[in-house]
Amino acid sequence: MHPGDVAPHGSAPAADVPGHLLTSGTWADVYALDDERVLRRYREGRDxxxxxxxxxxxxxxxxxxxxxLDAHGSDIVMNRLHGPTLLQALGAAEITLADAAQVLADLHHLLHDVPAPEGWGSATARDWPALAGGPVVVHLDLHPGNVVLTEHGPTLVDWANARAGHAELDVAVTALLVAEVAVDAGGDYSQAARALLAAFLHASQVSPRAAIDDAAGLRSVTPGLLAGERELVPRGAALVRSLLDLTGS
Known part of the structure; x- marks a missing residue:
């Protein structure tokens, strides 16, 4: 999720939606049903x-x-999480870059201990047809905007891209997402993103080197990327490689 995906505070829903729009991403919108529940609704009838x-x-x-809590068709009702995202906490200087990097690395480590569901298939033609399966669950969109810092600890949201895969690819996608911010010369957070990326690569228990090309291939066909954003992908991949070379990872 990017800053532009967040609905303005207090946004009123359209007449045909069930509550206040909280966030809107590539595939789905999230509405507040009440203080305890949210509805994640895929657009275009996606299952x-x-x-x-x-x-x-x-x-x-x-x-x-x-x-x-409940699910039907394009709708998922889930418990509502309270707390800032890791991105918001970084922006407010409520967490250091080193600690944020460790949060990302720890979530990857925990997730890659989860085996893929038995019989889980590979990607469909609609979703990255060249992506094969793998032995563990991967998120493929694990970045500071998708981590909510609740009172019970960091919680990972937005599982639209999740599937069976390999840990190296998941780590590579996270590194590339951060790197794209770092190489955006016009961005407000480029310098901080570069420091976060270096800290994340140092904290990660898995080297993403072997999967950088695959991660860049996935990012280059991500729906919703503008031409200027797409141009950041190869530059971001080059930055990840250069930082890995510096550390010998």
Missing amino acids: ASPEVELLRHVRAHDFPAPDV
């Missing part, structure tokens, strides 16, 4: 069942993710 299956699977393995 939510793969996300529901993986969410229930990772929660059964005690991974910190939202609980699914």
